[in-house]
Amino acid sequence: MQGHRIEGADKVRGLAKYTDDLRFATPPLIALTATSPVARGRVQIDTSAALALPGTRCVIDHTNAPRLKRAILISMCEPGTRMPLQSDQVEYAGQPVAIVVADSLHAARDALAALIVTIENHDAPAVVLSDAENRLKSVRRAGIGPGAMKKGDADAALADASVSAEVNAHAAPHHQNPMEPGAVVARWDPDGGVTVHAAVQWHHLDASMIGQAFGLSWADGMTGLLGRAVLGTSGKSKVRLHNQLSGGAFGRNISYLALLLAPIAAKVAGGPVKLVQSRRDTFSLMSHRSEVKQRLRVGADTDGKLKAIVLEPDIARGNAAFVEPIGEMPMQLYAHDTHRLTTRVAKLDLPGAGWMRGPGVAHAIFALEQAMDDLARQVGKDPLDIRLANYSEKNPANGKSWEAKALLEAYEVGAAKFGWRDRPKGGSVRPDGRVSGFGMASAIDLGRQFPAHATVTMTKDGRVVVSLAVSEMGQGLLTGLTGVVAEMTGVSPDRVEFKREATKEGYAAGSIGSTGTYSNAAAVKTAVEKIIKKLAKAGGLPKSSKLQDGMLVAPNGESAAISDLLSRTGDLTAKGRAGLTFGASKQAKASFGAVFCEMAVDPITLDVEVIRLVGAYDCGRVLQPKIARAQLIGAMIMGMGQALMEETRLDRKRGHWTNAEIGEALVPTQADCPHVEAHFVGDTQGKPGALDFKGIAETAIVGVSPAIASAFADATGGVVHHLPLNHAARLAAVSRAQFSFKEAAE
Amino acid sequence: MSAFDITEGGTPVDGAAWIAGGTTMVDLMKLGATAPSRLFDLGAQRDALSGISETSDTITLGALTTMADAAKHPAIRGLTAVHTALVQAASPQIREMATLGGNLLQRTRCSYFRDTRQPCNKRVPGSGCPAIGGEDGHHAVLGGSAQCIATYPGDFAVVCVALGAEITIRASDGSERKIPVQDLHRRPGATPHTETALQTGDLITAIHLPKGGAQSYIKIRDRASYAFATASAAVVLHMDGAMVTSARIALGGLATVPWRAATAEHVLKGSMIDQKTAFAAGEAALQDAHPTLTNAHRVELGIRAVAKAILSARGNSV
């Protein structure tokens, strides 16, 4: 069943279990969260009416919630020192101010409606960057990326450059909004530990947050020597987190507040509790992609070769440590002589921001590619040629050679499949009266690796059991890893068993940043290599032997049946660790791509239709082409949503997200989806024995928004530096006189 | 959602309401934005009150006809603007449930109205209107008051106003009256919670659409499906050769009620249609707009919607 998701059939038949579907011997009470309607003030809650209702078990607010300890920075989107329900201070709209616990969902709703929440409102909040000029502070680091960087004297080089371009890009905040709103079940255990059922992207990290907050243990978030030194042996933690499937996540299901609220509720209620999130809750109890402004200036010679890149981002931060890592990637895409990065961050009165597909890079490449288009116009080059002229053999930021880079092939294949070189002129009128535009952009995303710790057992009856707590959010990781394990061990995929749901299993790298397959496969590989050594010893074969089709095969062709060897040795177990250097190595690693867009624009209404999106991607070895292609296409459509419509709006006086509903926070519908093609380039087979995986989905969201903005500019002459490129932004870029009258007069 | 009764017989009195397809009603009850104590299910009257009939100059639709059934009917396909407004509204799933009577009476999408944590004069009279001076990007630039600037979101009613359509209303005493759709919706004024000319217990039984005229409905929105109009325009033209003898124009997505743009109609009357007159009519239609910094672009969008609708109605006339 190559290419079919292992859990796919269950999902289609409605048998797949999400947290909300779990049934327990003792049915949990139901908890709902009351949140603040405004961003600042002090909260007072009158609970008497809610408590008087027959179905209400308890109401928890800052006066009776257990005191929590802070959780140190691990994922950066955890609340840190701002633990929920610890004081009457309101710091953002949507902040949890109380939890009601009741016998049923209906009773909980009634209790929630009966709570009287009063906020004594003080000063006005700042929730958008334009209201927070006085809060901007220069930073050395912006989240996981650099905040300040310098190569040569970029300002002088910019001043001397023959050609220069300036882009002032602005991107509105928006939310990940996967399908599942989510629920968290918590139960305190007799030994003082806590069992939590929740959809998460990184089991041990979130177990660590819970452990720290409730004073249980923080070591689950660690791995390797440090973790073991602190924890003794793994599996002793009193935080028992169970993760079923998650109905999408896109970065949102990391260190979210419900993971703390449910145990709080269970503690006070004295029994198991299920905390249910409404869709509106998810907008403030979970993270979002933050607002970013970028001033980008580039200087080039008359051939369009980059001499200087000066990037000055202003980034919004909410009530978490997370900062969108804008500065990380733009210096790694094109050859250039000098650069300067100066980042400022403003802490706003918003919920914590967090990870979302293509963190930092999606915004950053939008600005850079707009500048490249401007340079191309100025030096009279085709957009593709200016990118070719700035192609860099080495990583331009640190001079390292790339482990693999097939960007040139991506340009070539993408352009050929799209017909880029023979495209009609931008602005030409289509038979239906609309105007055509064509645009393209490059894509890049850094290859990272995170620590993982797998235990692999080969059993006498021919199964391979892997203990590794990986998350399956629909991205196909489980299927991909099962394929890798099957290949490494020479058994068929249906004999591979993943034990992945509970934190008692091996520490896995989180499903973030398209790093899951690479990081976790590396840990499994190390374990399998140890097993091979043991098998080889038992069979008198060299250590360099491989497992293939049920045999251990030596380089000289000599072989022995694995089942025979295992019947001699008994079940074999080995542990494997990887990623302790977080992927740092002598060579630089990144995925690359090129994406091409055809658009039609109505000259009167400025309605746009993306007609075609064609991408070509070097994402290393492609294990399951069907799943990988689905990931690419999905991410390209997500990029289109980011380009055209995704934004969560804010009320600047009260400070809340206004369109916090799935019907109002727009994402593309099927009717918006163009003809989408994704092609693989580079070494899709991988070198024998090497893993050679790179990120897939994160890369494919990058480049789409600039390609779409370029196509719009090509059609209309209007340059848009604001995302989303909605009607307001389009109207600001194109006047009637410039475009509509001229074209519509035809 | 708070507890409520549901019944099939009888007529709503204070605090109670009709329910047809429920796509507006149940949505708002789930949010807590409306909480009728009792619902009177129109399901039992569905057979009697749905269906489409035609005379030489009018198409009559039962008020319980679903949007999907109406859009499929050959007679409706002949009324281009009506057909467009129906198929571009909501989603196919919703259109299967939603009735035309319910559609006319759908409530605003104002985010403050839908979020029960926020004040709102329409939901809780006297509590204030945070949209004014707040996040008003999708609020009305026409027909607002100091108490409420909520946009009427629907499409079909806008076309009905442009066509000069009427509805039949049956009162709780059984008496029937006919009013133009244009008189159904009330501007918010000092009483934003009073939205229509209907009394409690009044039932819309039928909608009467005049035939004829070159027509078009243009809906500008932020995505290709399943989105309300950012600005829309319905135009019905009667032409003598290339000259407009009469025009009716209505705006959607921009005003507190489906908005008849009479000034724009005067601009067109007696003129030949070209891009210039189309835009001039658009400008006339929006001349009384009261935009704010955050929704000013929708004035320009409204002008463009009208211009496009006029040009395509002319196109549809040949």
Ligand SMILES: Cc1cc2nc3c(=O)[nH]c(=O)nc-3n(C[C@H](O)[C@H](O)[C@H](O)COP(=O)(O)OP(=O)(O)OC[C@H]3O[C@@H](n4cnc5c(N)ncnc54)[C@H](O)[C@@H]3O)c2cc1C
């Ligand atoms: C996500 C979403 C997107 C949408 N997008 C659009 C869109 O783009 N364009 C658009 O035009 N609409 C849109 N709609 C609105 C939708 O068309 C309406 O909800 C629907 O038409 C209402 O019809 P219903 O039969 O479900 O009404 P109900 O929800 O049953 O009733 C609505 C109201 O009308 C009253 N009522 C119903 N029938 C009668 C009657 N015969 N006489 C008197 N009172 C009556 C009810 O008491 C209630 O107050 C959307 C709705 C949703 C949920």
Ligand code: SF4
């Ligand atoms: S505009 Fe009207 S519906 Fe919206 S908040 Fe104000 S009063 Fe309420």
